[in-house]
Amino acid sequence: MALDKNTVDQIATLARLSVDADDNAAYQDELGQILALVDQLDAAATGDVAPLAHPLELTARLRADEVSETDQRDAFQATAPAVASGYYLVPKVID
Amino acid sequence: MYLNTLVAQARALAAGEISSTELTRLHLDRCQQLDSRLNAIITLSAETALAQAEAADARRAAGQAGPLTGIPLLHKDIFCTQGVRTSCGSRMLDNFVAPYDATVVRRLQDAGMVMLGKTNMDEFAMGSSNETSYYGPVTNPWRAQTVPGGSSGGSAAAVAARLAAAATGTDTGGSIRQPAALCGITGIKPTYGRVSRYGMIAFASSLDQAGPMTRTAEDAALLLSAMSGFDPLDSTSIERDSEDYSAQLGDSLEGLTLGLPKEFFGAGLHPDVAAAIETAAAELEKLGARLKEITLPNSSxxxxxxxxxxxxxxxxxxxxxxxxxxxxxxxxxxxxxxxxxxxxxxxxxxxxxxxxxxxxxxxxxxxxxxxxxxxQQVRRLIRDDFQRAFEAVDVILGPTTPAPAFGLNEKTADPVSMYLNDIYTVTANLAGLPAMSLPAGFSGELPIGMHLIGNYFSEGRLLNVAHRYQQVTDWHERVPEGCE
Amino acid sequence: MEWETVIGLEIHVQLNTKSKIFSGSSTAYGAEPNSQASAVDLGLPGVLPVLNREVVRKAVKFGLAINAELAGQSVFARKNYFYPDLPKGYQISQYELPIVGRGAIDIDLPDGTRKTINITRAHLEEDAGKSIHDLYSDSTAVDLNRAGTPLVEIVSEPEMRSAAEAAAYMKTLHALVRYLDISDGNMQEGSFRCDANVSVRPAGSEQFGTRAELKNLNSFRFVEQAINYEVERQIALIESGGEVIQETRLYDPNKGETRSMRGKEQAHDYRYFPDPDLLPVDIDDSFIEEIRAELPELPAARRQRFIEQYELSDYDSGVLTASRELADYFETSVTTAGGHAKVCANWTMGELSAALNRDGVELSRSTVSARQLGELVARIQDQTISGKIAKTVFDALWNGEGEVDQVIEDRGLKQVTDTGAIEQLVDDVIAANPDQCEQYRNGNDKVLGYLVGQAMKQSQGKANPQQVNELLRQKLD
Known part of the structure; x- marks a missing residue:
């Protein structure tokens, strides 16, 4: 299945990637090739086969409700792009 | 000494023939000498390595050394390492230093191993040639202008070139096995959930699994025993004690049934690879195994x-x-x-x-x-195919890749042809099965990999088959030119 | 035209666990920014979520309390979108297979009738952090302490027909989560938050109108105000030929109106899929039974018991069981008083509630404890003090002047029961009011009340009114 320009733009918006006009054309081509490969799935006789999300189909192991973390803010923020007074900063969001 | 295997290095350390500090310096020097040619390493952490080596020597002096204490290794740059940059081969994390260790890193460090540095890889483990790395491609030690495979291409090239006896890798669709095959080394992807994913930067969470990349199955067994085991920090980690894989290596292959899926020997398989795998199968038959043709109808x-x-x-x-x-x-x-x-x-x-x-x-x-x-439905069909096959056979055997290593830039323009490199390996990830690749011949100067797939938790059996094969062959002992 | 209002509520309840839903960070409120955000909460590379057992237990508790279908297996899913206070670029939530399925809860309406509201589902999810827009002039500041706090989102069927019903439903749920001790219900701190889906349709119509989603309704009052405003707006819009559009509207409590957030949100496509880092949660029968055994008495059952055990009216029982704290308070006072439930109920709903309201104090901070109120009632019943004097004692207790008996003693409020003293008092009153005595003797019984009053006044309220009454009759008859 081929993708059109609009679809590529929509996907890029959802994924927060900038795609200019040249990129868009290239993506249409490359993603179209990959989708052609993926479309081989259509041939699979899946009927009402249950989807397999995890190979071993185990169930969750639950953790005790205990506070085990300590404040590591300084270590975590050491490589952060922009912080002030312990906050992470981003360009102002107009609400 | 650097030419020795993990097991040999362990023996030398235990006998006091060499100290960890000496062994570490030797490997650091070698990395510095050879890596300009290979580009297998993103970050060499000499200072940390020497400090760890000293600690290992002290531990040995105190009589508290384990089998891996003091042995240097390299980690794929997908594993978070506290204090040493973890880039995942991406510009995105070029400046990222994790304030924590991945569980795999922690376990091997606890065993006393010395981290020499972090290996090159396809960006975020997405690739089969190591050409998508922000830090540039890795060269296959066997031939210039040739890819080492990917995504654990740096680890594979480093072990093949004897920069270290062992390296860690991760495998989402073949990223341990395919580069292992292309570089002529041994690599195993364990059962999904056998090795903790904590601190390993996620590519595809339900497929990712870490494993050892070494020269021999014997080394892989030793390393995998130390890497694996239950981790409460990973919800998908299996509550099962780690096993001593080394103990099973010598088991006889008498009565073992090897399944050869006809789908793995069809069109698109390079004739040299086909011939090498058939010869390897015959070799295993001589060791007592029975061969049986099987079918995995959904593998395409x-x-x-x-x-x-x-x-x-x-x-x-x-x-x-x-x-x-x-x-x-x-x-x-x-x-x-x-x-x-x-x-x-x-x-x-x-x-x-x-x-x-x-x-x-x-x-x-x-x-x-x-x-x-x-x-996800197809995933179940694929798993069911394997389960049916394992009713009749113990281990599945085939080629790891359709062809030996290809040229640099040969497939970068065509993503789909690149993806087809993993045609034999992805199904084990989709089904969560353990699988490994080991050297089984050459096509010209380029190595060929044999692929073994086992049922859940049969890592010991796979390593046993590989070890017995390596006892009667010498493909794994060959050294690339210039790396002697 | 007659219009009918249709309301469905989505209520987010913060669960009161010690640690977060997927990490070992503290959930305590009000810490320094980002000091309670661990590697998992921050979405650092490679780290993984592990589910908190207590979160699952509390959700199941809620499910049992609303008689809900409890899933055999419950699955966590990722809801993908970008926002600065959503660290991983997705929220771990539930989509298919939520932990709590269909259930129901009864609410009391203002007109005294009762209505059943069906609950569609309740699912677990992690809270986001906080974006603070007014701290810096050209930056938004992000605090991720709240990220990963466990929430249960309770989704009702669109079965409420007025703002008052919606508020009643919200209050009933609020009381329930506090009864169950699964949330502190603190609305100021955002532990109990509400979104409302509101639409109108011609009365009698089967079809739903287009709905607006109202956000930011974090008090019972705001819910009523916002819904009423929105209903008026929609009706006015339709009646003037306009059309309601499906959108999210923000309630502004200062202006008392809702305004459109149109254009300020991106088109969403959340791309839900099962979170591959987490395995399905198995809710088996033994797990459910273990939790059922720990379930406290629920509001409806407790109310019924109050009617039967204490012979209270349905209304009084309803008031007293509206919150677990109030019901506990009442029952403690009855125990201390050694019975006399009706008197305890009157004091709890009367003097105590009035004082709390007047001074704007939460019951948990009341200076008059349940034990003290019980002792006070006991002193009325054993005739140490009269009911009237008891109000003086209550005020003293409210002002923190000590214990019941001590206040009675210090202030000399003890009732006079000494026959000699009362006889003297009665004689004085008869002597001082010859005319009234005459009237009584001539058959005007009502005058007796006046004479008793005079005696009580003279004793400053301390004489036992019963004794005064009897003696007066003896002497005049």
Whole structure:
């Protein structure tokens, strides 16, 4: 299945990637090739086969409700792009 | 000494023939000498390594050394290492230093191993040639201008070139086994959930699994025993004690049934590879194994299913790289959306963006059922094929890759032909089965890999088959020219 | 035209666990920014979520309390979108297979009738952090302490027909989560938050109108105000030929109106899929039974018991069981008083509630404890003090002047029961009011009340009114 320009733009918006006009054309081509490969799935006789999300189909192991973390803010923020007074900063969001 | 295996180095350390500090210096020197040619290493952490080596020597002096204490190794740069940069082969994390260790790193460190540095890899483990790395491609030690495979290409090239006796790798669709095959070394991807994923940067969470890359099965067994085991920090980690894989290595192959899937020997398989695998199968027959042709009818759906599941999970796993809390942030963002879009577009390389786009599309409204759900259904069909096969055979044998290593830039323009490199390996990931690759011959100067797939938790059996084969062959002892 | 209002509520309840839903960070409120955000909460590379057992237990508790279908297996899913206070670029939530399925709850309406509201589902999810827009002039500041706090989102069927019903439903749920001790219900701190889906349709119509989603309704009062405003707006819009559009509207409590958030949100496509980092949660029968055994008495059952055990009216029982704290308070006072439930109920709903309201104090901070109120009632019943004097004692207790008996003693409020003293008092009153005595003797019984009053006044309220009454009769008859 081929993708059109609009679809590529929509996907890029959802994924927060900038795609200019040249990129868009290239993506249409490359993603179209990959989708052609993926479309081989259509041939699979899946009927009402249950989807397999995890190979071993185990169930969750639950953790005790205990506070085990300590404040590591300084270590975590050491490589952060922009912080002030312990906050992470981003360009102002107009609400 | 650097030519020795892990087991041999362990013996020398135990006998006091060499100290960990000496062994570490030897390997650091070798990395510095040879890596300009290979580009297998992103970060060499000499200072940390020597400190760890000293600690290992002290531990040995105190009589508290284990079998791996003092042995140097390299970690794939996908594992978080406290205090040493973890880039995942991406510009996005070029400046990222994790304040924590991956469980795999922690376990091997606890065993006393010495980390020499971090190996090159395809960006975020997305690739089969190591050409998508932000730090440039890795050269296959066996031939210049040739890829080592990927995504654990740096680890494979480093072990093949004897920069270290062992390296860690991760395998989402073949990323341990395919480069192991292309570089002529031994690598095993364990059962899903056998090795903790904590601190290993996620590509596709339901497929990713870490494993050892070594020269021999004997070394892999030793390392895997130390790496694996239950980890409460990973919800998908299996509550099962680690095993002593070394203990099973010498078991007889008498009465073992090896299954050869006819789908793995069809069109598209390089004749040299086909011949090498047939010879290897015959060798195993001589060791007492029985050969049996089997069928895995849905195996051709492996690649299509994989290229839905893996990108879908990746598109979500990689959303955290947004330029807000760590990693790359673009210069002078105009507003929040500009910050997101430019940080991600400038921070990620082309292949990563391609997969994020495909994954986003596959999960998007109106396409989920046709792609993601369908792929997960196919996943069950593939698993059921294997389960049927394992009713008749103990281990499945085939080629790891359709062909030996290919040339640099040969496939970069055609993503689909690149993806087909993993045609034999992805199904084990989709089904969560343990699988390994080991050297089984050459095509010209390029190595050929034999692929073994076992049932859940049969790592010991796979390593046993590989070890017995390596006792009667010498493919794994060959050294690339210039690396002697 | 007659219009009918249709309302469905989505209520987010913060669960009161010690640690977060997927990490070992503290959930305590009000810490330094980002000091309670661990590697998992921050979405650092490679780290993984592990589910908190207590979160699952509390959700199941809620499910049992509303008689809900409890899933055999419950699955966590990722809801993908970008926002600065959403660290991973997705929220771990539930989509298909939520932990709590269909259930129902009864609410009391203002007109005294009762109505059943069906609950569609309740699912678990992690809270986001906080974006603070007014701290810096050209940046938004992000605090991720709240990220990963466990929430249960309770989704009702669109079965409420007025703002008052919606508020009643919200109050009933609020009381329930506090009864169950699954949330502190603190609305100021955002532990109990509400979104409302509101639409109108011609009365009698089967079809739903287009709905607006109202956000930011974090008090019972705001819910009523916002819904009433929105209903008026929609009706006016339709009646003037306009059309309601499906959108999210923000309630502004200062202006008392809702305004459109149109254009300020991106088109969403959340791309839900099962979170591959987490395995399905198995909710088996033994797990459910273990939790059922720990379930406290629920509001409806407790109310019924109050009617039967204490012979209270349905109304009084309803008031007293509206919150677990109030019901506990009442029952403690009855135990201390050694019975006399009706008197305890009157004091709890009367003097105590009035004082709390007047001074704007939460019951948990009341200076008059349940034990003290019980002792006070006991002193009325054993005739140490009269009911009237008891109000003086209550005020003294409210002002923190000590214990019941001590206040009675210090202030000399003890009732006079000494026959000699009362006889003297009665004689004085008869002597001082010859005319009234005459009237009584002539058959005007009502005058006796006046004479008793005079005696009580003279004793400053301390004489036992019963004794005064009897003696007066003896002497005049």
């Amino acid at each position: 759906l492996g690649i299509p299913a994989y290229y839905v599941v893996a990108p879908a999970e990746a598109s979500s796993n990689l959303a955290r790289f947004d330029g807000v809390r760590y990693g790359y942030r673009c210069a002078d963002p105009a507003d929040l959306q500009d910050l997101y879009c430019r940080s991600r577009s400038e921070g990620f390389g082309r292949e990563v963006k391609r997969r994020i786009m495909i994954g986003t599309y596959a999960l998007s409204s109106g396409y989920y059922d046709a792609y993601y759900l369908k792929a």
